[in-house]
Amino acid sequence: MLLISAAFSQAVYAQASCSVSGSTASLLNGQNRTYSATFQSGASYFWSVTGPLTIIGSNTGSSVTVRGNGTGTGRVCYARYKAGALPCAACRTVTVVNNNPCPSTILLLGSVPECLGLGNLFETTLAGNTSFTNYSWSVSGGGASITQNNGNNVRIIAFGNFTVNVSARCNGQTITGTRTVFAPNCDGIILPDINVSPNPTSEQVNIDVKNPTKPGTTYVVEIFNHLGKKEVRKNVKNHESIDVKGLKKGIYFVRVYNSDGKAIDMKRLVINR
DSSP states (O other): OHHHHHHHHHHHHOOOOOOEESOOSOEEBTOEEEEEEOOOTTOEEEEEEESSEEEESOSSSSEEEEEEOSSEEEEEEEEEEOTTSOOEEEEEEEEEEOSSOOOSSOOOEEOOOEEOSBTTOEEEEEEOOTTOEEEEEEEESTTOEEEEEOSSEEEEEESSOEEEEEEEEETTEEEEEEEEEOOOOOOOBOOOEEEEESSSBSSEEEEEEESOSSTTOEEEEEEEOTTSOEEEEEEEETTOEEEOTTSOSEEEEEEEEOTTSOEEEEEEEEEOO
């Protein structure tokens, strides 16, 4: 009787030899990979995962597809059952890593500030990592304004020191950055006194240049929206008006160039509707 009991106990608690097969390399965050069980005809399987792993599709076959969902270490496990046969269970440790680790801050690279040859006005371009998305830019101080926004880079003109702030998305995270830009030592011409009126306006805006250097000069006027997109470009004489009925309500920037193509001033314009 004792001999029969011992043999029965061994049959109940014994386990067949089995393993998880598949790549041993680290799994990238967001990447899928298939793992397989030691196959036995007619057996049932049940897969489970732990850590930064997610099962994609069925978890009751002889193989399973998992996806990296974060970073860290997890396990892919299964149990195999068949009537009249020894059960089987095995696990595989999987490390999940980022294929593009995100930095703690956005490094802003910029061009050397360039004097525009008129008073203290200067221009510079700043850029962030091209692999980031959903860029949002803002500037403060120094009379700075963004005149062109290309997503990961912007063009800015200013009269003095200014600070630029930016945020962007990286692997589902929001990363921010900031940089102070110092005005170069510009020794430009004295700026003409330019007036943009009426301001606010809804239909037209007049460009008045006081004390122009050359009477009868034709000026180029460009109007940018708050994102730096050029909405209007027109050649005008002094005291001429520009039709702005096609512009939506909001804040715009009016940039004026002389006949030599040099920017001589920029004003803020409010469109009311």
